[in-house]
Amino acid sequence: MIVIENVAVATVDAAGTEHADGHVVISDDGRIVAVGAGHAGRYHGPLRHIDGTGCLVTPGLVNTHHHLYQWATRGLALDDTLFGWLTTLYPIWGRLDAEVVGAAAGAGLGWLALSGCTTSMDHHYVFPRDGGDVLEAEIEAARGIGLRFHPTRGSMDLGQKDGGLPPDNIVEDTDAALAATEAAIDRWHDPSPDAMLQIAVAPCSPFSVTSRLMxxxxxxxxxxxxxxxxxxxxxxxxxxxxxxxxxxxxxEYAERLGWLGEDVWLAHGVHLDDAAIARLGETGTGVAHCPSSNARLGAGMARVRELLDHSVSVGLGVDGAASQEASHLGSELRQALFTARLRGGPAAMTAREALAIGTIGGARCLGRQDDIGSLERGKLADLVMWRLDELGHDGIDDKVAALVFGPPATVELALVGGRAVVERGALVNADAEALTRAARRAHRKLMKGL
Incomplete structure (x- = not known):
């Protein structure tokens, strides 16, 4: 059992409960036993006591949109719009293999853990014919870091010869893509409430996928x-x-193809008119908000205030590391808040709304809101303890404001199901230097000869 005391707590529950000096108690099976004000009281049996003085405990951050393989191609096409950026990078991605994807995923997931992420999805849709099992490679990388993982089996079947954007050599046959997707679900998907691994179905986009595949x-x-x-x-x-x-x-195209509903979450949702926002809210369709990537590519600013006002589940995503080189999920809280305020002024989003998007909002997008995303008794102990008593946060008495408005905070402790994945700003299950070396080799291998 783990007892965290002398710590500020932001539960992100429905009532927005917070404790300036509180506690969290975690059972041996990785669930929250108690959360509240003051000291935890007496518990019997082996205990690990953690003094959280100077820290804030929040739910672990949930990353709802990413392309981990892109860690191997960062820093390219820096001044292009999305279509130009894709045109530059598609030929390079056509050389991906399991070794490159595994190394990129290890680096990307390790970095996410260090930035406060405890659950991440991945949208992988590039499957070169001779590349090996790239989906297995990233799944093994996630196990090595210890994060809860929601990889999606993506696909593309609309190549340039048929009016799509990707080169023809990296698209799949429609039936083959569907068969591979079903095989991935059968092999990997765990539907249990405490699942560490769940699969979703994710054709890439309207400009790279046929209507039939969608x-x-x-x-x-x-x-x-x-x-x-x-x-x-x-x-x-x-x-x-x-x-x-x-x-x-x-x-309208998505709805025509059966792509709106409570089991759907869409990446970006930047260019939505009033009717589209209303329809997403009516159908329960979620949105993964990726403010830094949208800014890097000059794609625009999503109408997050309006989405929230229409009861759309909005989560936070860093997006692929080639379109958002920082890939720091903790910093994305501030970026989401600033983007909302650029659109709608200082009342457009609060620090606590930004934290909710990064936690329970993301859990809703992934269909995991009953088990993660807030600190409540019976939920899985996926949480982060942020150190907020260092120089960069000194003097900001509101701990949630310090986390969101302040500089990136050190992750003092990150737990996934009660198991530590980060302690004192370092990975527990992997060596950061080894991840860096492997990612560097993958980058050089992919870029060789270009």
């Missing part, structure tokens, strides 16, 4: 009882593509 993937996901994810409404170029090719907006 609609059949939705049928497949619902038959297998898993969630659906794709990029949607990220850029003005995508809006133009959908209107010219399908005669409708991206959200």
């Amino acid at each position: 609609s059949d993937a939705a049928v497949l996901a619902r038959r297998k009882g898993v969630r659906l994810h794709t990029h949607l409404a990220e850029t003005g170029d995508e809006e133009d593509f959908c209107r010219e090719r399908f005669g409708c907006t991206p959200v």
Whole structure:
């Protein structure tokens, strides 16, 4: 059993309960036994006592959109829009293999853990024919770090010869992609409440996937009882593509193909009109908000205030490391708040709303809100203890404000199901230097000869 005391606590429960001086108690099976004000009281048996003086405990952050393989191609196409950026990088990604993906995933997930992330998804949609089992490679990398992992089996079947954006040599046959997706679900998906690994179905985007693959993937996901994810409404170029090719907006196209519902979360959602936002709210469709990536590519600022006001579940995502080189989920809390305020002024988002997006909002997107995303009795002990008594946060008495408005905070402790993955700012289950060396080799291998 673990007892954390003398610590500020932000539970992010429905009532927004906080304790300036509180405690959290975690059972041996990795669930929260108690959370409240003051000291924890007496507990029998072997105990690990943790003094949280100067720290804030929050739920672990949930990353709802990422492309881990992109860690191997950071710093390229720095001044392009999305379509130009993709055109530059697709040929390089066509050389991916399991070794490169495993190394990139290890580095990316390790860095996420150090930034306060305890659960991450990954949207992998590039499967070169001779690349080996790249999905298995990233799953093994997640096990090595110790994060709860929601990889998605993505796909692309609309190549350049058929009017799509990706080169023809990296798209799949439609039936083969669907069969591989079903096989991945059968092999890896764990539907249990305390699952460390769950699979979702994720065709890439309207400009790289045929209508048939989109609609059949939705049928497949619902038959297998898993969630659906794709990029949607990220850029003005995508809006133009959908209107010219399908005669409708991206959200109208998604609904036509069965892609709205409580089992769906969409990446970005930047270019949404009032009708689209209302429809997402009516159907229970979630959105992964990626403010830094949207800014890096100049894609625009998502209308998060309006999405929240229409009861849309909004989570936070760092997006791929090639379109958001920092990939620091803790810092994304501040970026989300600042982006909302750039659109709508200082009342557009509070620090606590930003924290909720990064925790319970992300849990809702992944369908895990009953078990993670807030600190409540009976939930899984996925939490982060942030050190907020160092120079950069000194004088900010409101601990949540210090976390969100202040500089990136050191992760003093991160637990996943009660098991430590970060302690005193260092990874517990992996060596950061080894991850760096492996990622460096992967980058050089992928870029060799270019």
